[in-house]
Amino acid sequence: MQGQAIPGARFVDPKVLARIGNLELVARNVVDGFINGLHRAPFFGASIDFAEHRGYVAGDDIRRVDWRLYARTDRYYVKQYEADTNTNLTILFDISKSMGFASQGVSKLEYACFLGACIAYLAQRQRDRVGIITFDSEIVTHVPPSAKHFNVVLHTMDRAKAERPGQLSAPLHRMAEHFRRRGILLLISDFYDDPDAVLEAVKPLRFLGNDLIVFHVMDPQEIDFSFDEASAFQDLETGDQVPVVPDSFRQQYQALVREHIEALRRRFAEHRIDYALLDTREPLDRALFSYLSSREKLMRVR
Amino acid sequence: MSFLSPLLFLGLAAIAVPILVHLIQRERSRVVEFPSLMFIRRIPYQSVQRRRIRHWFLLAMRAAAIALIVAAFARPFFTSGAAAAAAASGGSREVVILLDQSASMGYGDHWPQAQAAARAAIADLGPNDRASLVLFGRNAEEHLRSTSDRGRLEAAIDTARVTSGSTRYGPALELAESILAQSSLSRPEVILVSDFQKSGWTGSEEVRLGEQARLTTVPIGSDAANLSVPSVAFARAESAGQERVTVTAGISNRTGAAASGVTVALEIDGHPVETKTVDVGAGASASVVFAPVSLAGSPMRGAVRAGSDSLASDNTFHFVIGPSQPLSVLIIENGDRASSSFYLSRALSIGAAPVFRVEVLPAGRVTAAALDGRAVVILNDTVVPQGIGVDGLQQYVERGGGLLVAVGQRTTWPPNDAALLPGTLGSVIDRTSGRGGAIGYLDYGHPALEVFKAPRSGDFSGARILRYRPVEPGPDDRVLARFDDGAVAAVERRLGEGRVILWTTSLDDSWNDLVLKPVYLPLLHQFARYLASYEAPAPWRTVGQVADVSAILKSRADRIVVTPSGTQIRIAASEPGLVELDEQGVYEIRAAESGAPTSHRLAVNLDPAESDLTRLDPQELVAAVTGSAATATAAVAVPAEQTAAETERQQSLWWYLLLGGLFLLAAEMAVSNRLSRTERFL
Numbered sequence: 001m002q003g004q005a006i007p008g009a010r011f012v013d014p015k016v017l018a019r020i021g022n023l024e025l026v027a028r029n030v031v032d033g034f035i036n037g038l039h040r041a042p043f044f045g046a047s048i049d050f051a052e053h054r055g056y057v058a059g060d061d062i063r064r065v066d067w068r069l070y071a072r073t074d075r076y077y078v079k080q081y082e083a084d085t086n087t088n089l090t091i092l093f094d095i096s097k098s099m100g101f102a103s104q105g106v107s108k109l110e111y112a113c114f115l116g117a118c119i120a121y122l123a124q125r126q127r128d129r130v131g132i133i134t135f136d137s138e139i140v141t142h143v144p145p146s147a148k149h150f151n152v153v154l155h156t157m158d159r160a161k162a163e164r165p166g167q168l169s170a171p172l173h174r175m176a177e178h179f180r181r182r183g184i185l186l187l188i189s190d191f192y193d194d195p196d197a198v199l200e201a202v203k204p205l206r207f208l209g210n211d212l213i214v215f216h217v218m219d220p221q222e223i224d225f226s227f228d229e230a231s232a233f234q235d236l237e238t239g240d241q242v243p244v245v246p247d248s249f250r251q252q253y254q255a256l257v258r259e260h261i262e263a264l265r266r267r268f269a270e271h272r273i274d275y276a277l278l279d280t281r282e283p284l285d286r287a288l289f290s291y292l293s294s295r296e297k298l299m300r301v302r
Numbered sequence: 303m304s305f306l307s308p309l310l311f312l313g314l315a316a317i318a319v320p321i322l323v324h325l326i327q328r329e330r331s332r333v334v335e336f337p338s339l340m341f342i343r344r345i346p347y348q349s350v351q352r353r354r355i356r357h358w359f360l361l362a363m364r365a366a367a368i369a370l371i372v373a374a375f376a377r378p379f380f381t382s383g384a385a386a387a388a389a390a391s392g393g394s395r396e397v398v399i400l401l402d403q404s405a406s407m408g409y410g411d412h413w414p415q416a417q418a419a420a421r422a423a424i425a426d427l428g429p430n431d432r433a434s435l436v437l438f439g440r441n442a443e444e445h446l447r448s449t450s451d452r453g454r455l456e457a458a459i460d461t462a463r464v465t466s467g468s469t470r471y472g473p474a475l476e477l478a479e480s481i482l483a484q485s486s487l488s489r490p491e492v493i494l495v496s497d498f499q500k501s502g503w504t505g506s507e508e509v510r511l512g513e514q515a516r517l518t519t520v521p522i523g524s525d526a527a528n529l530s531v532p533s534v535a536f537a538r539a540e541s542a543g544q545e546r547v548t549v550t551a552g553i554s555n556r557t558g559a560a561a562s563g564v565t566v567a568l569e570i571d572g573h574p575v576e577t578k579t580v581d582v583g584a585g586a587s588a589s590v591v592f593a594p595v596s597l598a599g600s601p602m603r604g605a606v607r608a609g610s611d612s613l614a615s616d617n618t619f620h621f622v623i624g625p626s627q628p629l630s631v632l633i634i635e636n637g638d639r640a641s642s643s644f645y646l647s648r649a650l651s652i653g654a655a656p657v658f659r660v661e662v663l664p665a666g667r668v669t670a671a672a673l674d675g676r677a678v679v680i681l682n683d684t685v686v687p688q689g690i691g692v693d694g695l696q697q698y699v700e701r702g703g704g705l706l707v708a709v710g711q712r713t714t715w716p717p718n719d720a721a722l723l724p725g726t727l728g729s730v731i732d733r734t735s736g737r738g739g740a741i742g743y744l745d746y747g748h749p750a751l752e753v754f755k756a757p758r759s760g761d762f763s764g765a766r767i768l769r770y771r772p773v774e775p776g777p778d779d780r781v782l783a784r785f786d787d788g789a790v791a792a793v794e795r796r797l798g799e800g801r802v803i804l805w806t807t808s809l810d811d812s813w814n815d816l817v818l819k820p821v822y823l824p825l826l827h828q829f830a831r832y833l834a835s836y837e838a839p840a841p842w843r844t845v846g847q848v849a850d851v852s853a854i855l856k857s858r859a860d861r862i863v864v865t866p867s868g869t870q871i872r873i874a875a876s877e878p879g880l881v882e883l884d885e886q887g888v889y890e891i892r893a894a895e896s897g898a899p900t901s902h903r904l905a906v907n908l909d910p911a912e913s914d915l916t917r918l919d920p921q922e923l924v925a926a927v928t929g930s931a932a933t934a935t936a937a938v939a940v941p942a943e944q945t946a947a948e949t950e951r952q953q954s955l956w957w958y959l960l961l962g963g964l965f966l967l968a969a970e971m972a973v974s975n976r977l978s979r980t981e982r983f984l
Contacts, residue, residue, distance in 0.1 A: 098337035098338050099337075101335070101336070101337040108337075190337060190338075192337060192338040192340050193340075219337070222337060227334065229332060230332075231332040231333065231334040232332065232333045232334070233333075233334050233335075233336045233339060233342055234333050234334065234335050234336065235336065235337075235338055235339040236335050236336065236337050236338070237337075237338065238339075240339055241333065242339050242342050242343065244334075244342060249342065249345055252345045253341055253342065253345065256341040256344055256345075257341060260341070
């Protein structure tokens, strides 16, 4: 169901990462390995590439004057590089109670933390400003994007606990009102809602031209539904219970989940929103790759 | 079925737990937390109808398991149905039922109660149990031995009757012990059904049941009031040449309340003679003296009846009384002294039981005919009468006569006689110098001297013996008395059916002063009774005694005994002729041949102790016999075998119930696990 990891970029198993406990260390470990694995990739080094020339104005550093161009044109131009065009990266982190589910060591919340930390680290390495908003049925924590907020972001993710029922539309609508500057929005959630409702909740985030990347984090059990014994299944968020005999439920359940994922994928694609389904069994490389390709697209657009 | 801890049945409320779980949380046996039920809810439910049926099956298993475990903790045991108890305890019982059939059991409805209790004991027998039935009174009789045939046992109880016997627990318990000792069954038990009369247990009985044996007592009735005639006394007197007897009856009242106006009647030969009323205080006795009755030539049958109560048998006292029969005594003296037999004849003329009819004859006038009909012949300081000679005397003795030879100055004895006289007479020993001799030894074991055994029953030491003739007794002769110097004073020889006593000093005052001592008369009477083989005719006997019919009839021919109930017992000539008197009333004994003379009668009464219904504490008896008083006393109708705790411990049913409960739980677990894989719901 999931794509294969990029050869040579296989990272440490999420279960092993979960034992490290320090998000920065996790992120550095993963990202450095990831970058080394991608050093031939066409997207590498985008942040320090030349972007354009502009006319010299008083106050500009004369070291940045393009003397070759001056020799040809006898005008002073200053070189501008991509690295200088910093971007705001805001991680929209769903910490609703359903994210706390873990069937095999790593909960969805932990996996999301690793993911968020890695991406934040990547961004920080590229001089992007990093911020985070955690939410469940309402906004819980808001750390505005800043070049200095990397550690705060990590700390926020570290403290995040899946305790309350979640809802997408209300907090996302409020966030959409909040953003004043375009940037990259990284939405990490399990999207337990109707695809239409999800899209309605997400759409406003795109209004300012934000680049929205959606990570749909799911536990393997949520996908496979490989329970054995007949049990009463309790909704983590509402506490409701339903008697379930997995053997007879499995096929129907898997079909419903597939349908849900496909619906999300289709809807997000229709609205040019990058969507990636992440299984907590998988290493983080595919998620990072997804992010970077999105970042590249953003640069090209600009 | 009973329970040692019935309160633990409150634990049955625990059955509600699985029911509540089934009713309220039956679909939540295992909860799995899941992020969202969004998709699960979209999957339609299946019907739960079939599930419920299986559900109730599981519920029933769980409830049954809890019920079994609770029942196990309640410690159940079987109270009735000894079969189940025996099966549970793993051992069969050897039961000996001791059923008291003494006369006191005839009180009111005591006997039916006792029979019912015995039947209840039989009903409690298991299929592998065996029981013996022992009926006892004074003696114990093994009626049925170690049988599991209930029908025979119950039939034996039905046919058993109250006897006239007294109560003695010792023989019955000894018999029970011997029966149990021979049994191979593992649970020996004795069930004693009785009214527990105190008189039946002296405490000195050496009866001890085995360690494994249990003694269950079944007391019948309670302390009961009783009026009885324990004895009758007779006073004989002669009036106008006719012997008359005055009957005095004793009335005993063992009631807590005084009895007034008790009617006491005297019957002679079945005819009422006199009736009197008497007041008897509570727990006291009174006597009633009837007017003198003339005695006819033959013994008369009499009875005294007093009052009426629930124990009628001891309200009547039977007796047989006849005219006194004097003993004929012939005193043969030398004839040369007028007073040589004075003391002797005077001493024998005193007394009423028996009356001695004394005749004194000089030796020269005695013929063989003079010995006919004589009970005793006394040779008083004389020679052997020439008219009869030593042989004649010997024949007389061998026929059963009694001969007393009193030695004196004139006594001579043929030296060639070694058969009649016990020993050879020596020369006169003269002890006149000094104080004289004395009688220093008496054989109190001899029947003639037995009465002097008790203290202050005869002082022989005061008599001064001045002269005597020493005797050398034969090896078969028995020395009855010796002087202080060891010389023989009296020696006896048995000859044929008769007896000879040689008194080595005189029976007058010539050689000693014994005649002046108080002991002289009883000594002489005892010698005369003994030599005459006299036995006072008993006006009555007590149930349980043995009558020697041969002695009564003085015949060894075929004899017939008619018991008070009318049963005729024929005793052949070859048989000893001993009859146990086991019925109250009057026995008739006569020779079997036709034309036999008038029959003899024997009155038989209850043992007076049987009228005393004072009860013995059954625990005292149990403690004495088993060494432990812990054995339970059973109720009359349902004799319990042992305490509930002991029964429960022996049966140990809880163990099986607990195992059953655990097995059900295990089965329930297996079934529910299996169902959980195949069914939607538990």
